[in-house]
Amino acid sequence: xxxxxxxxxxxxxxxxxxxxxxxxxxxxxxxxxxxxxxxxxxxxxxxxxxxxxxxxxxxxxxxxxxxxxxxxxxxxxxxxxxxxxxxxxxxxxxxxxxxxxxxxxxxxxxxxxxxxxxxxxxxxxxxxxxxxxxxxxxxxxxxxxxxxxxxxxxxxxxxxxxxxxxxxxxxxxxxxxxxxxxxxxxxxxxxxxxxxxxxxxxxxxxxxxxxxxxxxxxxxxxxxxxxxxxxxxxxxxxxxxxxxxxxxxxxxxxxxxxxxxxxxxxxxxxxxxxxxxxxxxxxxxxxxxxxxxxxxxxxxxxxxxxxxxxxxxxxxxxxxxxxxxxxxxxxxxxxxxxxxxxxxxxxxxxxxxxxxxxxxxxxxxxxxxxxxxxxxxxxxxxxxxxxxxxx
Amino acid sequence: xxxxxxxxxxxxxxxxxxxxxxxxxxxxxxxxxxxxxxxxxxxxxxxxxxxxxxxxxxxxxxxxxxxxxxxxxxxxxxxxxxxxxxxxxxxxxxxxxxxxxxxxxxxxxxxxxxxxxxxxxxxxxxxxxxxxxxxxxxxxxxxxxxxxxxxxxxxxxxxxxxxxxxxxxxxxxxxxxxxxxxxxxxxxxxxxxxxxxxxxxxxxxxxxxxxxxxxxxxxxxxxxxxxxxxxxxxxxxxxxxxxxxxxxxxxxxxxxxxxxxxxxxxxxxxxxxxxxxxxxxxxxxxxxxxxxxx
Numbered sequence: 047x048x049x050x051x052x053x054x055x056x057x058x059x060x061x062x063x064x065x066x067x068x069x070x071x072x073x074x075x076x077x078x079x080x081x082x083x084x085x086x087x088x089x090x091x092x093x094x095x096x097x098x099x100x101x102x103x104x105x106x107x108x109x110x111x112x113x114x115x116x117x118x119x120x121x122x123x124x125x126x127x128x129x130x131x132x133x134x135x136x137x138x139x140x141x142x143x144x145x146x147x148x149x150x151x152x153x154x155x156x157x158x159x160x161x162x163x164x165x166x167x168x169x170x171x172x173x174x175x176x177x178x179x180x181x182x183x184x185x186x187x188x189x190x191x192x193x194x195x196x197x198x199x200x201x202x203x204x205x206x207x208x209x210x211x212x213x214x215x216x217x218x219x220x221x222x223x224x225x226x227x228x229x230x231x232x233x234x235x236x237x238x239x240x241x242x243x244x245x246x247x248x249x250x251x252x253x254x255x256x257x258x259x260x261x262x263x264x265x266x267x268x269x270x271x272x273x274x275x276x277x278x279x280x281x282x283x284x285x286x287x288x289x290x291x292x293x294x295x296x297x298x299x300x301x302x303x304x305x306x307x308x309x310x311x312x313x314x315x316x317x318x319x320x321x322x323x324x325x326x327x328x329x330x331x332x333x334x335x336x337x338x339x340x341x342x343x344x345x346x347x348x349x350x351x352x353x354x355x356x357x358x359x360x361x362x363x364x365x366x367x368x369x370x371x372x373x374x375x376x377x378x379x380x381x382x383x384x385x386x387x388x389x390x391x392x393x394x395x396x397x398x399x400x401x402x403x404x405x406x407x408x409x410x411x412x413x414x415x416x417x418x419x420x421x422x423x424x425x426x427x428x429x430x431x432x433x434x435x436x437x
Numbered sequence: 438x439x440x441x442x443x444x445x446x447x448x449x450x451x452x453x454x455x456x457x458x459x460x461x462x463x464x465x466x467x468x469x470x471x472x473x474x475x476x477x478x479x480x481x482x483x484x485x486x487x488x489x490x491x492x493x494x495x496x497x498x499x500x501x502x503x504x505x506x507x508x509x510x511x512x513x514x515x516x517x518x519x520x521x522x523x524x525x526x527x528x529x530x531x532x533x534x535x536x537x538x539x540x541x542x543x544x545x546x547x548x549x550x551x552x553x554x555x556x557x558x559x560x561x562x563x564x565x566x567x568x569x570x571x572x573x574x575x576x577x578x579x580x581x582x583x584x585x586x587x588x589x590x591x592x593x594x595x596x597x598x599x600x601x602x603x604x605x606x607x608x609x610x611x612x613x614x615x616x617x618x619x620x621x622x623x624x625x626x627x628x629x630x631x632x633x634x635x636x637x638x639x640x641x642x643x644x645x646x647x648x649x650x651x652x653x654x655x656x657x658x659x660x661x662x663x664x665x666x667x668x669x670x671x672x673x674x675x676x677x678x679x680x681x682x683x684x685x686x687x688x689x690x691x692x693x694x695x696x697x698x699x700x701x702x703x704x705x706x707x708x709x710x711x712x713x714x715x716x717x718x719x720x721x722x723x724x725x726x727x728x729x730x731x
Contacts, residue, residue, distance in 0.1 A: 155541055157621040157651050157689060160548050192549035232540050269514065270540030299686040314619060314686025315593025315648050318675035323716055325678045336686040367595040369578045399578055399598065420599060421716050
């Protein structure tokens with residue numbers, strides 16, 4: 047699960063990391079009020095769109111304002127803006143930092159290394175993928191110990207190699223804090239970009255330099271949310287497609303795509319393969335849908351509703367390889383779902399494996415169009431969709 | 438011969454008294470797998486599978502009493518990492534974890550503990566393995582198999598059944614089929630399984646079934662290109678039409694930052710001498726074209 051910057055910053059703060067203050071505003075008036083408070087401590091405020099997609103800056107979703115009135119008008123332009131399909135409903139307002147130098151630091155689950163990987167770079171503020179592609183030497187990495195976690199010497203090593211020797215204590219604390227944030231919340235990724243040395247007024251009123259987390263990106267492991275009920279509050283119903291929410295409630299893996307052939311499959315690998323074969327047969331898949339193992343009739347009916355909620359769907363391909371899943375259960379579900387179907391869409395059904403014989407009898411009696419092989423099913427579905435769009 | 442499991446497999450099923458554990462243990466036993474013990478804490482002294490299998494409170498007792506050398510885990514996700522560690526501590530050498538939905542970070546210390554103990558974990562979130570004619574551990578339907586000499590390794594469940602069924606229907610049998618699991622952190626990789634197949638005299642051809650995400654297929658391909666040069670090899674990669682940045686069901690199946698694409702995997706496999714199928718049904722013909730004889 048992706049979460050917004052402001053929520054990611056809350057998780058960092060909870061682990062004691064240095065994050066400059068901020069406020070979240072949902073209306074231009076709230077942004078103005080926030081700016082009034084924050085402008086007592088800085089000349090300008092930064093107003094940042096809170097969306098789950100990257101590239102906010104380039105899309106015009108990050109702007110500076112020098113007065114409360116300007117903050118209000120700026121927030122008015124950002125709120126409601128669409129960034130890569132996501133409508134901005136909240137902005138973060140923070141004092142604009144006086145940046146001396148920007149860095150990059152992240153903790154990520156490294157699947158190949160099977161450990162937590164710390165990645166740092168003295169080239170912060172730009173996309174790390176770009177740095178990795180153009181100047182891989184500019185990125186330093188170290189694996190946290192799988193049993194002991196990130197040790198002090200490891201944090202010091204990465205800090206020195208990033209050129210943060212002058213801020214060693216702060217850098218070590220932040221590096222260890224990233225790993226702590228990851229473990230405490232079961233995150234796959236905790237990224238600070240930029241991590242920055244900023245100039246602030248010190249306790250004595252004189253300018254002082256401090257290392258702080260200016261931005262934060264955290265993604266959470268969906269498999270671990272069951273033990274972090276408090277993190278569910280970060281799920282933004284406004285940002286979640288209602289169809290996605292329904293799929294999640296039904297326990298179905300569903301991803302909407304742009305094509306015309308709805309797919310219902312058991313198993314993720316087979317679901318991807320079914321999409322690929324639809325494409326190969328000259329069609330375009332409308333979705334990825336994995337009903338999971340052991341699906342019963344009600345789940346099949348829910349899957350059918352999800353597929354048909356997409357008005358572009360002109361044919362449905364059902365491909366079930368029964369293992370844990372029983373073919374006859376799926377057939378019953380399909381018969382039930384067709385009875386409740388709001389619009390008529392041709393359906394091609396292929397059920398093999400456990401209880402396939404019983405399934406075949408049910409489907410024959412209910413006059414479903416069936417297919418023996420996966421390739422044949424894909425071809426029939428593509429032909430049916432083409433006939434439907436021609437009609 | 439085969440890899441990982443065979444006629445000398447003595448299996449303990451962890452979670453045998455649960456619904457899934459009971460159902461699949463019956464299917465394994467019916468296939469001829471020697472299930473010597475079950476394990477469910479608090480149910481020690483009972484008997485499972487119609488009285489044919491003793492149940493123990495701990496894996497250590499199961500090993501001491503029955504000589505179990507392999508484990509199959511059907512414990513729900515919150516308890517599965519602990520079940521793996523218990524099997525490792527009891528001296529089980531080969532551990533299959535079928536459980537889906539284990540938090541990825543839980544697996545980091547677990548795979549390290551397994552490595553230090555010198556044991557082998559297959560999975561989690563995997564369908565298990567079958568050595569046709571001798572043993573089946575996990576949930577792969579018995580009916581898809583045929584005895585033969587092709588080693589099959591896959592990240593997927595039902596897609597593996599599909600591919601293996603297509604091979605069996607075409608008369609191409611298997612030495613062992615292994616599902617390594619679709620999670621980001623797994624105990625045994627494609628490369629590990631290829632190395633086992635390379636050392637197995639009765640595996641004479643290889644089928645690799647991968648999917649988008651990560652770089653494990655590329656890594657395995659590079660090794661096979663060097664060490665399995667004269668072995669007929671075919672592959673299939675799922676997810677050619679998958680969009681970037683979306684998790685395709687499996688926690689590990691995601692293209693991010695332009696990495697982990699099907700195109701990259703297909704290219705690496707072809708460069709290593711694999712014949713890459715456009716559909717799983719083409720695998721048997723491609724193996725034969727590569728010189729495989731049943």
